[in-house]
Amino acid sequence: MKEYDIVVIGGGPAGLAAAYSAKENGIDNILIIERDNILGGILNQCIHNGFGLHVFKEELTGPEYAERYANLVEEKNIEYILNSMVLSVDENKVVTVMNEEDGIFEIQAKAVILAMGCRERSRGAINIPGYRPSGVFSAGMVQRLMNMEGYIPGKEVVIFGSGDIGLIMARRMALEGAKVKAVVERKPYSSGLQRNIVQCLDDYDIPLLYQHTVSKVVGKDRMEGVVLSKVDDKKQAIPGTEEFVSCDTLLLSVGLIPENEISRDLGVKMNRKTSGPIVGENLMTNVEGVFACGNVLHVHDLVDHVTMESNIAGKKAAEYIKMNKVDTSGKKIQLIPDKGVSYLVPDHINLSTLSDDVTVRFRVTDVYEGAYVDVNFDDELAIHRKKPFLAPGEMQEIKLKKDYILEHQNTDNITFKVEAK
Amino acid sequence: MYDVLIIGGGFSGSAIARELSKYNAKIAVLEKTEDICEGTSKANTALAHGGFDAKPGTLKAKLNVQGNKMMDKLTKDLNIPFERNGALVLCFDEKDIPKLEELKERGEKNGVPGLSIINQEELRKLEPNITDDAVAALLCESAGIICTFTLNFALAENAYENGVEFFFNTAVEGFTKKEDRWIVHTNNGDYEAKAVVNAAGVYADELHNMVSSKKHSITPRRGQYFLMDKQVGDTVKRTVFQLPTKFGKGIVVTPTVDGNLLIGPTAEDIEDKEGVDTTKEGLDEIMEKSKMTLKSFPYGSVITSFSGLRAHDEEDDFVVEEVEDAEYFFDALGIESPGLTSSPAIGLMMANLIRDKLNLQEKDNFKETREGLPLTNRMTPEEHKALIEKDSSFSKIICRCEMITEGEIVAAIHSPLGGKTLDGLKRRVRAGAGRCQGGFCSPKVIEIISRELNIPQEEVMKNNSNSKIILGRTKE
Numbered sequence: 001m002k003e004y005d006i007v008v009i010g011g012g013p014a015g016l017a018a019a020y021s022a023k024e025n026g027i028d029n030i031l032i033i034e035r036d037n038i039l040g041g042i043l044n045q046c047i048h049n050g051f052g053l054h055v056f057k058e059e060l061t062g063p064e065y066a067e068r069y070a071n072l073v074e075e076k077n078i079e080y081i082l083n084s085m086v087l088s089v090d091e092n093k094v095v096t097v098m099n100e101e102d103g104i105f106e107i108q109a110k111a112v113i114l115a116m117g118c119r120e121r122s123r124g125a126i127n128i129p130g131y132r133p134s135g136v137f138s139a140g141m142v143q144r145l146m147n148m149e150g151y152i153p154g155k156e157v158v159i160f161g162s163g164d165i166g167l168i169m170a171r172r173m174a175l176e177g178a179k180v181k182a183v184v185e186r187k188p189y190s191s192g193l194q195r196n197i198v199q200c201l202d203d204y205d206i207p208l209l210y211q212h213t214v215s216k217v218v219g220k221d222r223m224e225g226v227v228l229s230k231v232d233d234k235k236q237a238i239p240g241t242e243e244f245v246s247c248d249t250l251l252l253s254v255g256l257i258p259e260n261e262i263s264r265d266l267g268v269k270m271n272r273k274t275s276g277p278i279v280g281e282n283l284m285t286n287v288e289g290v291f292a293c294g295n296v297l298h299v300h301d302l303v304d305h306v307t308m309e310s311n312i313a314g315k316k317a318a319e320y321i322k323m324n325k326v327d328t329s330g331k332k333i334q335l336i337p338d339k340g341v342s343y344l345v346p347d348h349i350n351l352s353t354l355s356d357d358v359t360v361r362f363r364v365t366d367v368y369e370g371a372y373v374d375v376n377f378d379d380e381l382a383i384h385r386k387k388p389f390l391a392p393g394e395m396q397e398i399k400l401k402k403d404y405i406l407e408h409q410n411t412d413n414i415t416f417k418v419e420a421k
Numbered sequence: 422m423y424d425v426l427i428i429g430g431g432f433s434g435s436a437i438a439r440e441l442s443k444y445n446a447k448i449a450v451l452e453k454t455e456d457i458c459e460g461t462s463k464a465n466t467a468l469a470h471g472g473f474d475a476k477p478g479t480l481k482a483k484l485n486v487q488g489n490k491m492m493d494k495l496t497k498d499l500n501i502p503f504e505r506n507g508a509l510v511l512c513f514d515e516k517d518i519p520k521l522e523e524l525k526e527r528g529e530k531n532g533v534p535g536l537s538i539i540n541q542e543e544l545r546k547l548e549p550n551i552t553d554d555a556v557a558a559l560l561c562e563s564a565g566i567i568c569t570f571t572l573n574f575a576l577a578e579n580a581y582e583n584g585v586e587f588f589f590n591t592a593v594e595g596f597t598k599k600e601d602r603w604i605v606h607t608n609n610g611d612y613e614a615k616a617v618v619n620a621a622g623v624y625a626d627e628l629h630n631m632v633s634s635k636k637h638s639i640t641p642r643r644g645q646y647f648l649m650d651k652q653v654g655d656t657v658k659r660t661v662f663q664l665p666t667k668f669g670k671g672i673v674v675t676p677t678v679d680g681n682l683l684i685g686p687t688a689e690d691i692e693d694k695e696g697v698d699t700t701k702e703g704l705d706e707i708m709e710k711s712k713m714t715l716k717s718f719p720y721g722s723v724i725t726s727f728s729g730l731r732a733h734d735e736e737d738d739f740v741v742e743e744v745e746d747a748e749y750f751f752d753a754l755g756i757e758s759p760g761l762t763s764s765p766a767i768g769l770m771m772a773n774l775i776r777d778k779l780n781l782q783e784k785d786n787f788k789e790t791r792e793g794l795p796l797t798n799r800m801t802p803e804e805h806k807a808l809i810e811k812d813s814s815f816s817k818i819i820c821r822c823e824m825i826t827e828g829e830i831v832a833a834i835h836s837p838l839g840g841k842t843l844d845g846l847k848r849r850v851r852a853g854a855g856r857c858q859g860g861f862c863s864p865k866v867i868e869i870i871s872r873e874l875n876i877p878q879e880e881v882m883k884n885n886s887n888s889k890i891i892l893g894r895t896k897e
């Protein structure tokens with residue numbers, strides 16, 4: 001059985017950055033395993049620009065960003081295998097892999113970094129009644145179909161969900177000459193980035209219908225249209241507000257789910273809110289030596305954040321290899337999402353492993369203007385930060401200084417909440 | 422001229438075809454859709470019912486119990502999954518326990534083995550995730566779960582391997598009786614046969630009424646479902662029914678043979694025989710009623726919803742017979758639930774009727790077993806490895822959720838009665854049947870179909886010929 005210090009599962013931006021960072025931190029024996037035929041993950045199908053503003057200080061397209069990282073991996077001689085699917089990881093960190101060249105085989109790892117990304121929610125998850133004709137797609141699938149395979153699925157489109165992928169695909173389909181009749185959003189606000197609403201909808205005169213839902217798919221063989229309804233405060237369709245809109249295609253952009261089947265089978269504990277592993281400030285899961293980063297940990301909107309998070313996972317995995325274990329016996333401070341905050345990553349801070357400042361990433365539950373984010377160490381207000389604009393679609397970050405944490409070692413809970421004005 | 426023409430490629434038609442293929446006879450199945458398993462047989466609860474529910478003395482009761490007993494050998498011969506996981510009927514009120522006793526007695530009258538009534542404590546032990554409101558239950562050990570798709574394919578493929586011909590996209594439109602034969606008119610020309618079998622599901626009344634003065638009337642009784650992710654597949658181990666209450670007939674919560682959780686069906690009489698759409702009311706009702714069984718409804722785990730139509734005849738029983746005033750015309754009509762369970766027995770009963778009528782002779786080379794498709798997730802790791810040694814495409818994952826390889830998809834495309842559509846392949850090998858419902862793999866499966874059948878990708882269909890998936894090329 002081949003042995004590696006670190007096996008990284010997934011060759012998307014998270015896996016690449018984690019491997020690179022582990023290498024920079026002194027580990028040579030690393031293997032990245034990717035099931036697709038190229039490195040770069042989901043970025044390869046994101047041919048629009050807007051990537052890398054934070055990490056590279058320039059605007060790149062998805063494939064360009066991916067290529068930069070793939071090149072770094074090549075330069076550093078980090079090993080990777082493509083077209084190889086990880087089937088499972090067991091508690092002894094034996095990784096079972098399958099590919100066409102070698103069939104099913106096993107690899108022994110000392111540490112594993114989970115970087116499998118996420119997948120899209122399907123129609124079933126949102127219960128749109130009606131027949132099941134062709135023409136209902138997830139937005140990411142259409143993105144792949146158009147940008148990588150060169151096919152268009154339809155000519156008259158309705159998009160359900162105003163997340164970034166939905167917005168970007170509205171523009172993409174409009175550019176291909178399709179008629180995008182509407183982007184439909186159940187909430188009173190978009191879950192996508194503000195800049196994408198302007199650049200993808202406003203510039204193309206595509207209407208965004210807030211507080212609406214697709215209440216039915218019409219058509220039996222190929223789609224013939226959708227019924228749209230207004231929704232009430234509980235996001236339920238209001239009877240009598242139905243309106244038929246003809247279209248041959250419905251794109252669903254209704255959320256992403258971290259791909260944690262392997263993690264779950266391995267016994268990694270999950271956060272119900274994020275659907276990703278519960279990790280400490282070192283991004284290690286409850287299974288010793290197993291780390292997680294990127295969309296498999298929680299869904300990110302910017303790849304730059306993925307990269308920064310993954311740098312930490314790589315670094316911490318490297319430290320783990322060098323010390324050959326971690327000491328988690330020390331005091332644990334719990335991070336608690338309170339009013340207006342839906343989740344926090346990490347979930348806790350282990351004082352015995354704390355070695356740097358801790359970046360806490362989170363999402364808010366509503367749209368707020370001119371609000372404050374308060375961070376309390378038990379009852380003591382530690383941070384009171386003004387945020388001109390907060391929305392669930394834009395992930396937030398707040399850094400907790402290592403020195404401050406160490407000065408407050410007796411803290412049990414660190415609480416994050418939004419103070420609306 | 423054919424000896425027998427069977428109309429319909431659901432369980433009924435396929436089971437009849439298989440049983441008849443034991444005899445020296447020229448047989449064909451005429452199916453109006455593009456594939457096997459496109460009618461009711463693709464959308465049901467997929468249970469091998471024990472048989473305690475049917476009224477004693479009815480054909481339903483008899484064929485149900487007989488069909489259930491035949492399942493072990495049949496599923497082994499045809500190499501498809503079947504599991505006797507057992508069923509429970511929950512009772513939510515001490516006062517209703519006599520109703521459980523009644524069910525038990527009825528079952529015993531029907532000849533159902535392994536029935537017992539268990540108390541709350543035993544129930545908890547068996548199924549920890551059901552609500553505390555359940556006070557007792559009827560346990561039926563002989564009930565089982567089965568893969569509805571592969572049962573249908575296996576029956577049809579085995580019939581095909583034994584010489585039965587299949588004609589798809591062939592809708593029967595009328596009949597003419599000539600002295601010694603029936604002429605069957607279809608959208609694809611005329612077919613002639615000594616005997617005709619009407620196994621047309623919800624349309625069986627219409628075909629019957631074309632030849633007989635004694636009319637039948639079938640009402641489509643719709644049942645809607647939620648299919649849940651495998652993550653919650655072990656919420657219950659047994660199939661859990663509810664005793665009917667003042668809120669009407671209950672719903673079922675059951676694991677599937679593939680490890681999902683299935684919740685449903687509703688029961689609503691509708692007019693449209695094509696009305697397999699789901700409705701908000703129906704889906705809401707399932708959620709509401711499931712709360713009686715489960716401590717919590719696994720909302721986040723729904724991967725799809727669907728509906729099927731029971732062919733409810735007004736006479737409220739199965740009809741398996743030669744039509745009185747239309748000699749050599751046979752009906753398998755009103756085959757509503759438990760039609761899946763009964764199908765082996767329906768096949769046998771009908772084949773015997775026809776054998777006697779046409780004086781058919783058994784052939785000596787009937788092939789009773791079917792190898793089936795090489796399905797890697799039903800193999801041991803050793804078997805899978807051995808297969809990869811022979812053909813490495815069995816290690817190339819196409820459908821990530823269900824871990825289906827290219828080898829399996831290609832094998833399914835080239836299988837007897839091969840899959841040609843996305844849905845056809847989904848039912849044969851489960852590509853696209855998983856949690857992302859084809860989000861990842863559809864483009865790849867389309868590519869493989871296009872390559873293997875040598876057709877442009879734009880011509881690959883979801884199911885029938887009006888269900889194109891890709892409408893064109895992007896600008897360069």
Ligand SMILES: Cc1cc2nc3c(=O)[nH]c(=O)nc-3n(C[C@H](O)[C@H](O)[C@H](O)COP(=O)(O)OP(=O)(O)OC[C@H]3O[C@@H](n4cnc5c(N)ncnc54)[C@H](O)[C@@H]3O)c2cc1C
Binds near residue numbers: 164296
């Ligand atoms: C459709 C979409 C559009 C986006 N658009 C933008 C944008 O415009 N700007 C921006 O900044 N960000 C965007 N993002 C966000 C950002 O790009 C992603 O968050 C980032 O790519 C996530 O990186 P990742 O490595 O965690 O996941 P991924 O890029 O998904 O990579 C995961 C990799 O793991 C592999 N993998 C998974 N399971 C296995 C296994 N079992 N064995 C082997 N390999 C496996 C996958 O094949 C994949 O390559 C977008 C995200 C999505 C999903």
Ligand SMILES: Cc1cc2nc3c(=O)[nH]c(=O)nc-3n(C[C@H](O)[C@H](O)[C@H](O)COP(=O)(O)OP(=O)(O)OC[C@H]3O[C@@H](n4cnc5c(N)ncnc54)[C@H](O)[C@@H]3O)c2cc1C
Binds near residue numbers: 459
């Ligand atoms: C909601 C629901 C739940 C059920 N649950 C169970 C269960 O758990 N256990 C159980 O045992 N049973 C169950 N059943 C019953 C079972 O599914 C049916 O009894 C069975 O599928 C009927 O098979 P069939 O072959 O008679 O009909 P179908 O599967 O409908 O086949 C009829 C075929 O005839 C074709 N056809 C129709 N008209 C024509 C024509 N003019 N020309 C050519 N072809 C034609 C159709 O296209 C179709 O393929 C359930 C049914 C429903 C609806």
